[in-house]
Amino acid sequence: MKQRLIIDMDDVMADATGQFIDTYEKEFGVRVARESLNGKTEGAGWPHPQEVLYQFTFRPQFFRTMRVNEGAQEVVRQLNEKYSVFIVSSAMEFPNSLREKLDWLKEHFPFLHWKQFVFCGSKSIVHGDYMIDDLPHNLDTFGGRRLLFTAPHNMQFTQYERLNNWREVGALLL
Numbered sequence: 001m002k003q004r005l006i007i008d009m010d011d012v013m014a015d016a017t018g019q020f021i022d023t024y025e026k027e028f029g030v031r032v033a034r035e036s037l038n039g040k041t042e043g044a045g046w047p048h049p050q051e052v053l054y055q056f057t058f059r060p061q062f063f064r065t066m067r068v069n070e071g072a073q074e075v076v077r078q079l080n081e082k083y084s085v086f087i088v089s090s091a092m093e094f095p096n097s098l099r100e101k102l103d104w105l106k107e108h109f110p111f112l113h114w115k116q117f118v119f120c121g122s123k124s125i126v127h128g129d130y131m132i133d134d135l136p137h138n139l140d141t142f143g144g145r146r147l148l149f150t151a152p153h154n155m156q157f158t159q160y161e162r163l164n165n166w167r168e169v170g171a172l173l174l
């Protein structure tokens with residue numbers, strides 16, 4: 001039986017940080033440098049308080065138009081041959097994101113079946129052999145091998161095995 005691999009969407013498959021940077025620039029005319037967010041918790045490090053950033057996530061198209069992180073499509077395609085892959089996203093926090101995330105996955109990862117998509121609340125319900133996620137609190141409750149995908153807001157964490165990009169994911173798991 002294939003091993004089960006759990007993969008997160010925002011800031012793992014999709015460039016959520018880039019979407020915040022682009023949206024912020026359109027709104028306020030200031031382009032925040034990605035590096036300036038390094039080591040700061042999610043939503044921190046911006047000129048405006050994080051509530052302002054949080055509001056972006058309720059806008060139509062916010063999740064639908066995210067860019068795909070470099071290398072994600074090709075590596076996930078190969079992982080999908082070797083593992084039992086599930087895409088798991090805590091989408092319940094943003095109800096409008098459910099349809100947008102589904103459409104985004106169908107567009108950019110057409111080789112995955114809808115049965116491989118899990119939109120949930122808490123990820124503590126999830127079991128598997130490997131989990132790739134950018135948020136340590138999602139990895140905390142996972143019983144398998146925990147893999148932290150590098151994002152600006154997790155640079156300060158050292159308790160988990162780190163993967164900096166999709167090339168490193170492929171090197172470890174393929």
Ligand SMILES: [Mg+2]
Nearest residue numbers: 008010011134
């Ligand atoms: Mg994420």
